[in-house]
Amino acid sequence: MVAAHETTLRELLEGAKQYRVPLYQRTYSWTDSQLGRLWEDIRKLAEERVEQPSLTHFIGSLVLAPSPTHGPSVSEFLVVDGQQRLTTLSILLCAIRDHRAEHENPDHRDRIDQEYLINKYKPAHRLKLVPTQADRAAYEACLGATPQAGGSDQVGAAYRFFAAQLAAVDDQDEPMDIERIEDAVISGMALVSVVAHTGDNVYRIFESLNNTGLKLTQADLLRNYLFMRLPTRGEAVYDSLWFPLQKQLDSGELEQLFWLDLVHRNPEVKQTDTYTGQQTRLNGLHTEAEIEAEVRRFCRLGALLRIILHPEEEHDLEVRRRLARLNAWDTTTVLPLLLHLLDRRKEGTATSEQIASAMLHVESYFIRRLLVGRATASINRILLRVVTDMRKDLPVDEAVRSYLSVGRKHYATDARLREAVRSIPFYLNGRATQRKLVLQWLEESYGSKEPVSPGTLTIEHVMPQSPTAEWRQMLSEDLQGEESFAEAHEALVHTLGNLTLTGYNAELSNSSFLVKRAQLGKSGISLNREIADQKRWGRPEIHARADALAERIIATWPGPTEEAGNRSEVPWDVMNKALAALPAGSWTAYGDLAALIGSHPVSVGARLGNHSAPNAHRVLQAEGAVAPNFRWLDPSRKDDPRDLLREEGVEFDKYGRASQAQRIGVEELAQLAGMPQQDGSSQLLRPRSRHNNSLDDRFIEQLTDLQDAQVANGTVAVLEAWAAMGGVPLYGSGGETSCFLMARGKDHELGNIWPATIYPSGKFEIVFQHLSIRPPFDDIALREQFRQRLNELPGVKIAAAKLGLRPGFSLDVLVNAQARETLIEHLRWFYGQAVQPQS
Structure with missing residues (x-):
């Protein structure tokens, strides 16, 4: 028997409890994509709970079993399933604690610790969450807010991710915003806690909760529901309406249509809630005629969505041009507005000229935001609200422009x-x-x-x-x-x-x-x-x-x-987000930050000298020295920032200059700030062939054009050795034909993996960022071993703080025969790790 009930994080963590992740569980492995989805859910929930304080958001189940060492003073449980989300939420609480303690009141540290993170008066069971052994040191660093907190491991990366998000959303004009985030996490995140009784088969429970197989899509579920409501008209409605709709749109597009229809009523509805949202709405209909009318309406909207997705089918030249451009821009959050515009024209309340003009304003909005460095900030929320929030008393194009112009929407002025x-x-x-x-x-x-x-x-x-x-x-x-x-x-x-x-x-x-x-x-x-x-x-x-x-x-x-007006100024929030994500054991320069946000090093220095910013002590002069006029914002602090940096792992020479190997440059700062990066895996083409001189031979041509003969020969020697050991060189489709050293292809059961990318312009790039989500190198210990091996090469020094980035070294290193052989030996080690069977 099991006991299952809905609960919150507050209920789970309050009191004398301990949740222990068994040693056989995999290590903590959430990446930015999962963290980003969770953060977006929390942020939206915090906003919604202002109006509806009792609102919750379900995030999954937690399967627990009583610990064999269960004692009388502390309730102990083994975490059979759900350890990733429980660990993530605990890391988030650490980040909230540290942010509020620094920016609001130091008392938040003890409050959050004692309520949710530690059992203060139970030293033998001090931690409320005990991660698996491999993650324990990193988690305890976050828990203790030590200088090592936020390292380059997965736990540290999660802590830095949340620290960066908190820094980005903390609005000085809104003193309650971080408190609302904490409340949403503690009281708004709903879980189903499944607690087995002693002797129960918890793995049978786990298996039933995670039953695999072909699942119905939300479009399938909605179709089944609709035709369940059509007992006498079902066959006729299917033949005349539903079947033509299915011919126009595939399953994914149908699901998108039903979500877009909900967004017109509620911009906050998630695509994952499409079926439940539509079912709730349709429950208010009572006759077959009403259900049939809904199917007919879906068909009308489906025909319009077909035009949006296939602009070449649009009859008006200018509307076709604007649709094609917005299609090329590739953002689904503009679809509700486009559907609304075409529907307005269909109903006769807007002309083709007006809807083309409205689309031009949206296109302009996208482009101007990109040009001022605001490509992604809150854009999904803004666009999803256009239809519900724009003025109804204006022509549709003027209404769209007016909506995008007011508030903090970053529609850049001239x-x-x-x-x-x-x-x-x-x-x-x-x-x-x-x-x-x-x-x-x-x-x-x-x-x-x-x-x-x-x-x-x-x-x-x-x-x-x-x-x-x-x-x-x-x-x-x-x-x-x-x-x-x-x-x-x-x-x-x-x-x-x-x-x-x-x-x-x-x-x-x-x-x-x-x-x-x-x-x-x-x-x-x-x-x-x-x-x-x-x-x-x-x-x-x-x-x-x-x-x-x-x-x-x-x-x-x-x-x-x-x-x-002219509200858009220097994007200091982008700088703060990058600084908050700087790993312990690294530093950056005023000039690097200035280049990131389009400012000047002097302006960056002035900003850091007068405004609170995360990890400001990690910003140094370009040569690695502390700025002569550096001062702590807290006037009581007199300690040397170099001492703190040394504690965090930064190395200094005898002249007091930080190691350049540990410097985070502008492109790496862009990665940390969450700016979209080119995904190399989507550009992989085919192995090099000596039987043709098309794209797959361009790499060699570019290499010999751009590098001297010794560098080119050394690089080719590494490629030949890689192929001899079983690896496959694959080539990219960009103007510079990059080479990916593939150890596994995408058809492998564990997915593709490559240790490095070679650029003919002169860089041998180590793709730690990619490796962090590819087994077996999702184990940070293996990535660290690879880093240490690479650092044996003369002239190569990759800092530990860059284990989550894409550092590299110059192809000049490969001129040295000994360095080349050492690299080949380490690539052979990598290949062996990547292709060996997984237990």
Whole structure:
């Protein structure tokens, strides 16, 4: 027998209790995707509980068994199932405790500890949650808020994730926001607690709760429900309405249709609640005629969704163009609005011209947000509320523009756009496909009569990401004051003014501007001919091009109404999110942060000197020294930040400079801040073949073009050794043809895995971020062993703090024969670990 009841985290953790994860359970393994879904649920629930305090959100079950050592003073349980979510929620409580203790009142530390995290007066059972042994040290570091908290292991990554989210949502104008988050976690997260009796077969219970097999989709469930309600009209309704609808939309699209229909009434409804939401609504209907009318309405909306998903079927040219563009942008949260717009036209309350204009405002909204570094901030919530919240007394296009213009929606004004295009690292924001679309649509705005196929084009950095001595000399002429070359380069290289489209990305790469100018001058792309007209390419030229592009953007994509004002300023919240996610044992520089948010190192320093920010002591000067004017915000603190950094694991030389190997650069900061990254696994193509000279041979061509013969030969030797041991080199489809060292393919039962990606431009990238979710390297001990092995190579020093990122080393290392053989030996070890049978 078992006892099952719904409970909350508060009820589970209050009192003298201990939940022990058995040693045979797998280690903690939640990644950003699961953490992100949980956080979004908690954030929404916290908002909803302001109006409905008793509202809860069900997050699953917890299967418990009485511990064999169950004692009289503490209730002890083994966690048979649900340890991942229980551990996650406990880590989140640690992050909330630390945030509130630092920013509100130190008393929150003891309160949260004693109520939910520890049994203060039971030293033998101090921890309320005892993770499996492999995770215990990392969890206790979070629990004790030691300098090692937030390390590069999975537990530390979860702690940093939540610390970053809390820093991002903490609004100084809203003192209760973090308290509401805590309340949602403690009282709003509902679980079913299944407690077995002593002697019960808990694994039989577990098996029944996790029964596998082909499950009905929500569309299947809704169809079954509808036709259950049509006992006499079912066959006729199916033949005349439902079957044609199923021919128009597949199962996933049908489910999407039913969710979109609910969103028009309730923007907060989750796609996972589609069936229950529709069932609740349809329970209010009582006759077969009413149910049949609903099916007929679904068919009408299905025909409109078909047009949205297949814009080529739209009859109006401008509506078709706007639908195609929003389709290419690839965000499902705009679908409720698009369905509403087409439905308005169908009902005769809006014209094709008006709905095309409304779609242009949405397109402009997306593009302007991307250009000012706000591509993703709250955008799902904003878009899902357009239909319910926009004004009903205006034409639909004016209503959409007005809604997007007011409040904190980041619809950038012309003034903010002009400023941001000069400084924001456009190349690090949004998805790669979206960045390319902006440049592609900019090119179309020139109205060239010679169309260029976008499929052959890639984004090119005119001033290269890895500058040669010639480029260094050119940019050095533009340095200002105490500015270093690295700071100037990082401030310019990823901005829109330095980017263009070309089909010759690999051929151009690190070439001098003289070579690039000649090649770009031959291009049929208007964006390139403007660059070719310049005699040099430094800061003045990049800024001038940024200014010209800003004016073209303003003319092409309309801005918000005058109600918007100019609220959008420097995205300090993005900086705080990156800082909160900095692993213990790492540091970053003022210039790195400035490049991330489109600011200046001096401005970053001034901000950190006068405003609270997470881990501000981990921000140093570029050479690794503490800034001379550094001071703690707490005037009572006089300790040297270097002492704290040493405790956290940062190494200093005899001159007091932090190790550059432990520095987190701008691209790694972008990863930590949650900016969407290119997913290499989606770009894998096929093994290299010596029987053709198409894409699979381009890697070798680019390698020999961009590197000297010794580097190219050393790299090829590593590839040959990888193939000899059983690995497969696979190649990417980007302008620079990257090479993935595949140990397992995607058809393997454990999924694909690769240890590294080689870039012809000169980087051997170790993909720890990818490995963290691929067995057996989801075990941090194996990743750490791999890191230590790689650090045996001369000239390679990868910091432990980067075990969750994608660090790398120069291909120059492979010139040394001993280093090359050592690397091959360690790759052979990796391959053996990856392909050995799993127990």
